[in-house]
């Protein structure tokens with residue numbers, strides 16, 4: 001944890017710092033409330049150990065300000081003369097614990113253990129809330145396809161080891177989902193699972209997202225921050241679309257994997273990293289490393305355990321079970337009495353190549369459940385019954401300027417054609433006059449494959 005000690009007694013600050021640093025925490029100290037509040041503005045802390053009497057200052061007032069301005073930071077009060085009214089008031093103002101001075105290292109350890117448990121619970125609640133909000137069908141990785149079964153088996157067998165894992169496969173095949181399932185089966189399942197999306201607006205922003213930065217490291221770096229390597233401490237760092245990781249950052253990731261060390265942007269203090277890395281990509285990284293577009297040493301370091309998530313068109317045995325699972329989920333979600341698929345719908349589903357894979361199928365069924373008029377989904381309810389489901393990936397589009405189509409449909413078609421007529425995504429982004437990260441997001445939203 002990152003801890004700020006606020007006490008006017010230098011000996012207490014020093015002794016507590018030493019004990020906390022020895023336990024692996026990052027510690028800063030402040031001798032007044034004003035210094036503490038400034039530190040909290042400049043850096044991120046998980047916990048503040050705050051003295052009740054700071055010379056003339058009242059620790060309870062500082063506690064109130066901290067809770068108001070930094071509601072995610074936990075505060076433990078400590079004091080030499082604890083009284084019940086003080087303890088009650090501190091609790092009312094949001095302190096999570098009270099330590100009476102002088103406290104032993106064991107008492108300090110116990111207090112930190114309680115905070116760690118509290119933080120884990122808070123994180124779980126947050127994750128579950130996000131999951132519920134996302135309203136996703138349950139993430140079971142069930143498949144009848146032998147290739148997919150083998151991949152899942154390899155990945156789950158490696159789940160409980162610290163080895164790096166590389167998951168390959170087209171967009172929408174479930175790489176993120178399985179990465180999370182691996183984490184949930186690992187020994188660090190109670191620790192954070194943190195995702196870094198490698199396509200980014202700039203190299204600096206991505207590097208800072210990963211490793212953090214210090215104030216002034218680049219234009220706009222107004223205060224010290226910690227990156228996701230730190231946020232994932234003890235848990236899993238999931239690097240999505242690793243193929244897009246700029247060549248300049250690749251040696252830093254290699255160092256993180258090999259030496260478990262990194263530095264924040266603009267700082268030369270090496271920090272210890274304790275994360276398990278899972279990476280995913282829809283690129284042929286082996287080919288890319290042979291061509292010098294991705295560092296070969298990094299590829300081999302990531303590729304300790306790897307598996308391919310086959311595209312949906314290559315696992316036809318999964319199509320209808322998945323479609324039925326999504327149907328059930330969305331019917332219950334929207335309170336619709338839709339129970340199955342008509343034979344023409346099954347035919348349309350089977351003849352579509354699903355370039356957007358499971359994501360596309362899920363979206364198609366969600367839409368069909370909303371549109372279905374009877375108790376069955378018909379071909380007519382499937383997206384673009386006259387468009388792409390049933391017409392094949394390269395089906396003629398009705399999206400033409402002036403036609404009765406939405407701006408989104410026009411945009412999708414325009415992007416598709418530009419990508420098809422250019423030799424790289426960078427070139428396509430240039431023609432479209434948008435940056436590569438925006439193009440990446442649009443492709444994902446419109447379920448487009450790499451060119």
Ligand SMILES: Nc1ncnc2c1ncn2[C@@H]1O[C@H](COP(=O)(O)OP(=O)(O)OP(=O)(O)O)[C@@H](O)[C@H]1O
Pocket residue numbers: 136137138139140141142169170171172173174175176177178240280282358359360362444
């Ligand atoms: N086996 C599955 N069961 C249920 N839903 C699935 C399955 N596989 C994928 N999905 C759903 O498909 C969607 C895409 O999955 P996911 O984000 O894991 O794919 P991805 O390969 O990481 O895609 P991208 O490369 O674009 O990030 C999600 O909504 C996910 O819930």
